[in-house]
Amino acid sequence: KAGVTQTPRYLIKTRGQQVTLSCSPISGHRSVSWYQQTPGQGLQFLFEYFSETQRNKGNFPGRFSGRQFSNSRSEMNVSTLELGDSALYLCASSFGAGGGYGYTFGSGTRLTVV
C-alpha cells in the first residue's frame, strides 16, 4: 500500500515569492497534518485537517495556509516567503479523527528560500 506522498521533494524559491506544497495521504486516511522542521526550532505543528475541515492550527503567521480536498489530499501554501521559512515540511496522515492511531509521515519537502 502506498505511503504518504509529498511533492515536490526539493524546492528553491526567492524571498517574496509564494509556494504550494502537496500531500497525498495513505488511502483511507482522512486526517492530514503538517509540520515544519528546522535545526533551531525543531518539529513544530502547522495545521491539522479532517474531512476538509481545519481542526487545529499552530502558532504560525497568516502567511501559512492550507486546505484539504474531498479526496483527503492536502496542500499548504506559504506566501511572501522569508529566509526563515527554509525548512523541511512534513505531512502526516492518520486513520482516525485524532492522533490515537499514530501518524504515517511522508519524506518531506525541503524548501530553501534564497
Place this chain on the structure above:
Amino acid sequence: SQQGEEDPQALSIQEGENATMNCSYKTSINNLQWYRQNSGRGLVHLILIRSNEREKHSGRLRVTLDTSKKSSSLLITASRAADTASYFCATDAGTSGSRLTFGEGTQLTVNP
C-alpha cells in the same frame, strides 16, 4: 515551544548493547508516541502508548509511561547499526482534533 525534553541529546553505543532514551513533558496528555528519523528524512512511527497504559512492547522496543512524573522512556534492546537515527517523543494533548508536540530528539549512534 517544545513540550517535551529528551535526554540524552546524543547517545553512542556498541552493537548489541541496549539504548535508553528519556522524555519529559509538561501538560496532561492523551497519548505519547515515539518516532525515528534517519538523516533529515520523514519520521517513522515506532510505538504509541496511551495515558492509561504504563508499559508497551513492540519487538525490540519497550516504552514506559509515568503520568505522575510526566515522563516516558524508550528502550531499544540488542541494538544494531541500522538503529542509528534520531529518536523523538511526541505528545498528543488535543481536546479537539490532534496536534503532536515533539521533543528535541536524541541522536543515537550504534557503532558496529
